[in-house]
Amino acid sequence: MVHLTPLALVAMSLLTLVTAAPTAKATTDSEPVFSFAKWVDDLTANPDTALGPEEAWQAYLNTVNSTSTFSAVPVAEKRWDAAVICNDIAPGPAYAPDAVWCINYLAAKGSAACITNTVSAFCFHGNAQITGVSGSGFQQSTCQRVAQTADLIMGTCTRSNNYVEGSRTNVNAGVQMYVHIRAPGGL
Template identity: 40%
Template sequence: MIFTELFLASLALAPALALPAAPTEGDSEVFSFGKWIDGIIANPDGNNLTPDEAVAAWSASSNGTRAGALEKRAPLVCTGYSFCKVADAVWCINYLATIGGQGQRCEVTTAANWCGHGSARLNGLTAVGASTSSNCNDVARAGGYIMDACTRSDGLVSGTAPAYGNGNLIVEIRN
């Protein structure tokens, strides 16, 4: 009797425990700016995409959609104003990852602008009167997270997120 009840209970859970379907020939992995930046940080001299190639990969992957591909991380805000071009923001994120690999820190007292390129501004914010800094790699990682979560299908992006490992430093991508 107990065996039957356990067997029936396991059948009830079976759909929740089902393994994901194997990818089919037409499936392709959705491009992630976050993973791209992690690759640059891990091996700056490796076979990494250029900023232009990263934008092209994003464009080609699922037509720029990322439904269900995001990991939960707090707190992110995709702003509804001050959008900049994806290609310009990617250029800034790449720049920060490059100087971060050389040990450069991104410092902020209230507000800072670390990169301006084309229509994009990559800024840092913190509480009034509070100084903080992070390795520019960690700022670039936050930029990748914003790109993955807030990039629109029309090629524009705007948002804020804490620097990787430093919740006192808010990274902002905007026009």
């Protein structure tokens, strides 16, 4: 007759549990990773087939809320940008879906000029505004570049409560303009 000690019984039962534990499965049919940067590029290249602002926001939420360990954003598609400054200053953060609407609006303007002479608001929508700030007077960029800069802010500074606030230098080389996303009020 075999006598098992209580410790041996516990070890055997744990072994059974470990081998029966479900494992994460890699799927190839999962939703693609959403990126605001890719979305803005698609708005410019394929405006008729690009996601609308509401669809883009939902795609962002789907990516962020994904529970799959295999849906991690690859390094080349990281959402964090070191040049972005996330802040919380007056008048406060913008409602992120409204900021997405503004990004869509600015991207749709394409090569139209977004001009600032000190401070200019490029878009107001709901509880969001996108502004350009230049300490050196007159600065000009395409509105598409302003949208691309704003999408970097979105990807880095969007909070779990669906608000966003931050700034970054314009992605258009040579343009001395900061792009800000924040709540409307006070320029």
